[in-house]
Amino acid sequence: MNFRFFSIFVFILVFQTPSSMAELSIQITQGVDDPIPIAVVPFFMDSGSVLSEDVAQIVRNDLEQVGEFRALPLSNMISLPDEEQEVFYRDWRILAQDYLLIGKINQQPGSQLIRVQYEFFDVNREIKLAGEVLTGNVTQLRDIGHTISNVVFEQVTGVPGAFTSQLLYIVSENAGPNTSLFKLEKSDYDGARPQVLLESGEPIMSPSWSPNGQDVAYVSFETGLPRIYIQNIASGQRRQITNYPNINSSPVWSPDGTKLAMVLSKDGSPDIYVQDLISNQLLRVTDHPAIDTEPSWTPDGEFLVFMSDRTGQPQIYQIALGANSFDVERLTYDCFQCAKARFLPDGVNLVHVRRETRQALYQIAILNIETLRVITLTDTSLDESPSLAPNGSMIIYATKFNGKGVLDAVSIDGRVKFRLPSTQGDVREPSWSPFLN
Amino acid sequence: MAKQQNQFLKVGTLVISLFVLGACSSTSEMEEESSSTEAAASTNSGSSSGAGNNNQLTQEQIRAQNALRQTVFYFDFDVAEFKPADRETLTYHARDLAANSSKRIRLEGHADERGTREYNLALGERRANGILNYFIVNGAARSQIEVVSYGEERPEQSGQSEQAYGRNRRVEVVAQ
Numbered sequence: 001m002n003f004r005f006f007s008i009f010v011f012i013l014v015f016q017t018p019s020s021m022a023e024l025s026i027q028i029t030q031g032v033d034d035p036i037p038i039a040v041v042p043f044f045m046d047s048g049s050v051l052s053e054d055v056a057q058i059v060r061n062d063l064e065q066v067g068e069f070r071a072l073p074l075s076n077m078i079s080l081p082d083e084e085q086e087v088f089y090r091d092w093r094i095l096a097q098d099y100l101l102i103g104k105i106n107q108q109p110g111s112q113l114i115r116v117q118y119e120f121f122d123v124n125r126e127i128k129l130a131g132e133v134l135t136g137n138v139t140q141l142r143d144i145g146h147t148i149s150n151v152v153f154e155q156v157t158g159v160p161g162a163f164t165s166q167l168l169y170i171v172s173e174n175a176g177p178n179t180s181l182f183k184l185e186k187s188d189y190d191g192a193r194p195q196v197l198l199e200s201g202e203p204i205m206s207p208s209w210s211p212n213g214q215d216v217a218y219v220s221f222e223t224g225l226p227r228i229y230i231q232n233i234a235s236g237q238r239r240q241i242t243n244y245p246n247i248n249s250s251p252v253w254s255p256d257g258t259k260l261a262m263v264l265s266k267d268g269s270p271d272i273y274v275q276d277l278i279s280n281q282l283l284r285v286t287d288h289p290a291i292d293t294e295p296s297w298t299p300d301g302e303f304l305v306f307m308s309d310r311t312g313q314p315q316i317y318q319i320a321l322g323a324n325s326f327d328v329e330r331l332t333y334d335c336f337q338c339a340k341a342r343f344l345p346d347g348v349n350l351v352h353v354r355r356e357t358r359q360a361l362y363q364i365a366i367l368n369i370e371t372l373r374v375i376t377l378t379d380t381s382l383d384e385s386p387s388l389a390p391n392g393s394m395i396i397y398a399t400k401f402n403g404k405g406v407l408d409a410v411s412i413d414g415r416v417k418f419r420l421p422s423t424q425g426d427v428r429e430p431s432w433s434p435f436l437n
Numbered sequence: 438m439a440k441q442q443n444q445f446l447k448v449g450t451l452v453i454s455l456f457v458l459g460a461c462s463s464t465s466e467m468e469e470e471s472s473s474t475e476a477a478a479s480t481n482s483g484s485s486s487g488a489g490n491n492n493q494l495t496q497e498q499i500r501a502q503n504a505l506r507q508t509v510f511y512f513d514f515d516v517a518e519f520k521p522a523d524r525e526t527l528t529y530h531a532r533d534l535a536a537n538s539s540k541r542i543r544l545e546g547h548a549d550e551r552g553t554r555e556y557n558l559a560l561g562e563r564r565a566n567g568i569l570n571y572f573i574v575n576g577a578a579r580s581q582i583e584v585v586s587y588g589e590e591r592p593e594q595s596g597q598s599e600q601a602y603g604r605n606r607r608v609e610v611v612a613q
Contacts, residue, residue: 360514
C-alpha cells in the first residue's frame with residue numbers, strides 16, 4: 001500500500017481564546033402559533049455584584065428558542081418577586097401568564113462561588129412546581145441557566161429539556177488563496193461557548209458522539225488520506241482507529257458504545273463494516289459493488305440502516321448485524337434519492353435526507369416505515385447531515401444561507417425552526433450530543 | 438469468468454482507445470500550437486524514440502505534451518464516468534505512466550456539494566477509480582497510482598452556481 005505521511009499541521013486545541021472562533025448565535029425563524037406564555041422575572045442579585053451572564057435571560061432565550069414558549073417582556077411586569085412569599089398569582093393572571101419563574105443569586109465578596117435559588121410556579125393552579133438551590137463557579141452561569149431551563153421545560157411539556165446538551169460541528173474557513181482551515185468544534189446547543197477540538201489544513205468530516213458523551217469519532221485527512229480517529233473531548237487525547245486502503249469514513253458508535261460502524265472501500269467499493277473497539281475485530285456487514293455508506297444503528301443496536309445506490313440511485317436499506325450480506329431490506333421506494341437515514345427512538349420513524357425528484361432539491365424528511373407517511377420538515381434546498389436532540393424533540397441539520405454553510409434546527413413536527421448563523425466560515429455536519437452529566 | 442470478462446474489456450478498451458486516437462490524429466488546434474512548442478518538445482526525452490520519421494514523431498510528442506498539461510478532468514452531475522472528449526488526453530497520461538515506470542501520481546476525486554457528504558466522498562472515489570482503471574487498461578501499473586477522494590470537502594470554486602458545481606465535479610492528476 002502506498003501510504004504516506006504528509007507533514008500537515010494538526011493542532012489539538014482544547015482551550016483557545018474565544019475571539020478566533022466561529023461564534024454561533026441563535027435566530028428563531030419560525031415559532032408555534034400558540035406559544036405558552038411564561039414570565040421569567042430578572043433574578044435578584046443579593047450581594048450587589050455584577051455577573052457576566054444574566055441567568056434569567058439565558059432561561060428566556062432557551063425557552064423561546066425551542067418555539068414552545070413566549071416570554072413576557074420585562075416592561076410589562078407589574079411586580080418583580082424573587083421568592084415565594086412575594087408572589088401574587090393575580091398579578092400574573094392579569095398578564096395572561098400560565099407560568100412564572102423567579103430566583104435570586106448570592107455571591108460572597110471575593111468568592112468565585114455562587115448560589116442560585118429558583119422557584120417555578122403554575123399561575124392558574126396557584127402551586128409551586130419546582131424549586132432548588134444550585135451552586136457553582138461564576139464561570140458556570142450558563143450551565144446553571146440551562147439546567148433551570150431543563151426543569152421548566154420538563155415540568156410544562158413532560159419531556160426532558162436538552163438545554164445542557166452540546167453540539168459538535170465542522171467549520172471550514174478560507175485561509176489564503178487555495179488554502180482552507182478545517183476545525184472540529186464543540187459548543188453549547190445554542191452555539192455559545194465554542195471550543196476548537198481539532199484544527200487542520202486538511203479536511204475533517206463526520207464527527208460522531210460516543211453514547212456516554214466523552215469521546216468523538218471523526219474522519220481526518222491529516223495524513224493525506226481519510227482515516228478514522230477517536231478523541232477524548234476533555235483531555236484532547238486521540239488515537240487513530242483505522243488505516244485501511246482507500247476510503248475510511250462515516251464512523252458511528254453502537255448504542256452500547258462498544259463498536260464503531262464505518263465505511264471502508266478497501267475491497268473495491270464502499271461497504272459497511274463494524275469494528276469492535278475492545279477486540280479490534282472487524283466485521284464486514286455489506287458486500288456489494290455499488291456504494292454502501294452512511295450507516296446508523298437502530299435504537300436496539302441489532303440492525304444497521306444504510307444508504308446504497310445498488311439500484312442506480314441512493315435509497316435506504318437495513319440489515320441485521322451478523323446477517324448474510326444478501327439479507328438486506330429496502331426501506332425507501334418513493335423518492336428519487338433518499339440518504340443519511342437514522343431511526344428516531346421509536347424505531348418506526350426514519351429521519352433522512354430526501355430528494356423527491358430529479359430536481360436537485362435536498363430536504364430533511366421523516367418517513368414512518370409502517371404507515372409510509374412522509375413529512376418533509378424543511379423548505380430549503382441543500383439540507384444535509386440531520387442529527388437528533390437527545391430528547392428527540394428537534395433535529396439539527398446543515399444547510400446554505402446566503403451562500404454560507406449554516407446550522408438550522410427544526411422540531412420533529414416541523415412547527416418550530418431556529419438557525420445558528422456563523423460569523424465566519426462554513427459550518428456543517430452538526431452532531432447533537434447525548435444527555436450529558 | 439470474471440477474469441475473462443476483464444481481459445475482454447481490456448482488449449476492447451485498447452481497441453477503442455487506438456481507434457479514437459486514430460480518428461482525431463490531426464486537429465487544427467494542435468497543428469497551430471505545434472510550431473511554437475516544437476523546440477521545447479524535441480529537447481524533452483519523450484516516451485517514443487527511434488529515428489524513423491522525425492517530423493511525425495515530434496508531432497506526436499507535442500500532442501502528448503499538450504495532453505499531459507491537462508491534469509484536471511471535469512464530470513457531469515451525478516455521473517461517475519469521465520467525458521468521452523477526455524479519452525484521448527487520458528490515453529496520453531496512461532502511456533506516459535507506462536513508459537516511465539518510476540513515475541507516481543495521485544488521482545484526487547471530487548464532487549459538487551449537492552447530495553450528502555458521505556455519498557459524495559464515495560462518488561469522488563468512483564470517478565477517480567474510473568480513470569485509474571482506464572490508466573491500467575492502457576498500460577500503467579497499479580503501484581504507480583494512489584487514489585484519494587475528497588468528496589465535496591475541497592471545492593475548486595465556492596458558491597451555488599452551475600458553473601461552480603461544474604468546476605467542482607472533477608478528478609485531478611497530481612504528480613508525486
